[in-house]
Amino acid sequence: xxxxxxxxxxxxxxxxxxxxxxxxxxxxxxxxxxxxxxxxxxxxxxxxxxxxxxxxxxxxxxxxxxxxxxxxxxxxxxxxxxxxxxxxxxxxxxxxxxxxxxxxxxxxxxxxxxxxxxxxxxxxxxxxxxxxxxxxxxxxxxxxxxxxxxxxxxxxxxxxxxxxxxxxxxxxxxxxxxxxxxxxxxxxxxxxxxxxxxxxxxxxxxxxxxxxxxxxxxxxxxxxxxxxxxxxxxxxxxxxxxxxxxxxxxxxxxxxxxxxxxxxxxxxxxxxxxxxxxxxxxxxxxxxxxxxxxxxxxxxxxxxxxxxxxxxxxxxxxxxxxxxxxxxxxxxxxxxxxxxxxxxxxxxxxxxxxxxxxxxxxxxxxxxxxxxxxxxxxxxxxxxxxxxxxxxxxxxxxxxxxxxxxxxxxxxxxxxxxxxxxxxxxx
Amino acid sequence: xxxxxxxxxxxxxxxxxxxxxxxxxxxxxxxxxxxxxxxxxxxxxxxxxxxxxxxxxxxxxxxxxxxxxxxxxxxxxxxxxxxxxxxxxxxxxxxxxxxxxxxxxxxxxxxx
Numbered sequence: 001x002x003x004x005x006x007x008x009x010x011x012x013x014x015x016x017x018x019x020x021x022x023x024x025x026x027x028x029x030x031x032x033x034x035x036x037x038x039x040x041x042x043x044x045x046x047x048x049x050x051x052x053x054x055x056x057x058x059x060x061x062x063x064x065x066x067x068x069x070x071x072x073x074x075x076x077x078x079x080x081x082x083x084x085x086x087x088x089x090x091x092x093x094x095x096x097x098x099x100x101x102x103x104x105x106x107x108x109x110x111x112x113x114x115x116x117x118x119x120x121x122x123x124x125x126x127x128x129x130x131x132x133x134x135x136x137x138x139x140x141x142x143x144x145x146x147x148x149x150x151x152x153x154x155x156x157x158x159x160x161x162x163x164x165x166x167x168x169x170x171x172x173x174x175x176x177x178x179x180x181x182x183x184x185x186x187x188x189x190x191x192x193x194x195x196x197x198x199x200x201x202x203x204x205x206x207x208x209x210x211x212x213x214x215x216x217x218x219x220x221x222x223x224x225x226x227x228x229x230x231x232x233x234x235x236x237x238x239x240x241x242x243x244x245x246x247x248x249x250x251x252x253x254x255x256x257x258x259x260x261x262x263x264x265x266x267x268x269x270x271x272x273x274x275x276x277x278x279x280x281x282x283x284x285x286x287x288x289x290x291x292x293x294x295x296x297x298x299x300x301x302x303x304x305x306x307x308x309x310x311x312x313x314x315x316x317x318x319x320x321x322x323x324x325x326x327x328x329x330x331x332x333x334x335x336x337x338x339x340x341x342x343x344x345x346x347x348x349x350x351x352x353x354x355x356x357x358x359x360x361x362x363x364x365x366x367x368x369x370x371x372x373x374x375x376x377x378x379x380x381x382x383x384x385x386x387x388x389x390x391x392x393x394x395x396x397x398x399x400x401x402x403x404x405x406x407x408x409x410x411x412x413x414x415x416x417x418x419x420x421x422x423x424x425x426x427x
Numbered sequence: 428x429x430x431x432x433x434x435x436x437x438x439x440x441x442x443x444x445x446x447x448x449x450x451x452x453x454x455x456x457x458x459x460x461x462x463x464x465x466x467x468x469x470x471x472x473x474x475x476x477x478x479x480x481x482x483x484x485x486x487x488x489x490x491x492x493x494x495x496x497x498x499x500x501x502x503x504x505x506x507x508x509x510x511x512x513x514x515x516x517x518x519x520x521x522x523x524x525x526x527x528x529x530x531x532x533x534x535x536x537x538x539x
Contacts, residue, residue, distance in 0.1 A: 098496075
């Protein structure tokens with residue numbers, strides 16, 4: 001590619017070239033250097049309780065099976081037969097003994113190893129044919145407090161290093177209760193005509209849009225506006241390795257949009273316990289006005305407890321998967337309340353989701369115009385607001401009305417795109 | 428081939444194959460035989476799947492069905508009946524007798 005990626009973003013001034021939301025060559029580079037390399041969220045451990053339990057999902061545009069094998073280890077298998085390339089699993093979720101390709105009957109164990117072929121004697125007579133050499137490609141797998149991640153990087157950093165100090169923030173939602181977390185219900189799927197980065201960067205840092213984009217939804221749901229945040233002394237943007245979390249310390253701001261008093265009561269009653277566990281700052285983050293993104297494309301909303309991945313489908317389309325995360329130890333009726341609340345707000349028919357989708361689609365599709373896509377975008381909000389904070393790790397910025405996390409997101413994006421993969425990548 | 432002569436061969440102690448498990452034996456005159464313990468009752472069938480060349484005892488025993496490890500074809504253990512695609516040919520079954528805690532399989536005498 002002839003374009004220098006570093007010319008497309010200027011984070012010292014806060015400028016982004018719109019071709020990053022439109023250009024097909026850049027998109028192919030993203031698949032290779034971001035999605036085939038980063039640790040990507042693939043499942044929650046609660047989705048796989050017994051050997052043979054599986055879900056299918058995507059790592060970039062690569063379709064994968066996440067399955068618990070017979071020894072209880074979670075495997076991530078590329079869902080493509082090494083014989084003629086057909087999918088070996090066509091379901092989204094289920095329980096299996098193994099995977100058999102529909103095309104020629106090649107059969108694979110839960111560990112991805114080839115266990116048998118149809119018309120075996122003919123293969124066995126073939127010089128050089130060795131079942132042990134052939135199997136489903138596997139990804140490296142690791143988990144952090146219930147979240148399972150996988151990577152196709154042949155020489156990945158540890159998941160701990162990839163997440164870095166962002167784990168301190170992740171514990172707000174993953175570890176505020178000793179019993180841990182689980183997903184409730186299934187996965188909500190939808191397609192948006194927007195570039196995946198527009199959605200990811202919104203969750204990484206865009207508190208600004210909340211009061212404006214979602215004004216009517218806020219009025220409809222709880223009869224008042226989203227609070228003005230620009231002068232709030234207790235609001236921050238924090239980022240680590242391109243992961244971002246913008247937040248307030250108001251305890252219940254996001255949770256209130258679910259419109260269920262028992263959820264607010266639950267958060268208030270647990271505040272002291274969470275303070276003992278995580279300290280005062282993080283206890284106030286649990287349900288607050290906030291949003292977060294784990295680079296590249298796992299986003300979530302503390303308070304609404306909606307977890308989602310924006311799977312890229314070309315530069316102009318994203319496929320969204322949404323799950324609802326709750327504390328395992330929570331009473332059953334509260335789990336139902338969170339599930340219903342998340343559907344009311346952040347599903348395809350959710351009041352906030354509809355607001356966002358419309359904006360993001362126009363932000364992407366406007367770039368059809370040649371002149372339009374040659375106009376730079378402004379990402380300078382909050383330049384110069386970085387602070388040292390005694391408790392909060394990572395790069396911390398005063399004020400959640402800030403583009404700081406978006407700038408960090410694109411810095412990380414450019415860093416990965418300009419770093420050629422090692423020879424073994426993707427092979 | 429002459430007239431088949433029944434032969435009774437001891438396989439193992441009943442305690443060696445607990446409820447819900449199966450075990451493979453190389454039986455003279457019969458080849459590989461799978462011995463199953465289904466809820467305390469013993470059954471025996473050929474161990475090789477009638478579809479491909481897999482060993483059924485490397486698969487799963489699910490109540491009174493055995494499932495092949497390769498293409499997951501399923502057989503009814505007491506009767507050997509193939510349950511559906513890709514297995515269409517039934518398994519050969521053998522009579523099993525338990526006496527004084529010893530399991531015997533009844534097969535045919537090797538004509539040699």
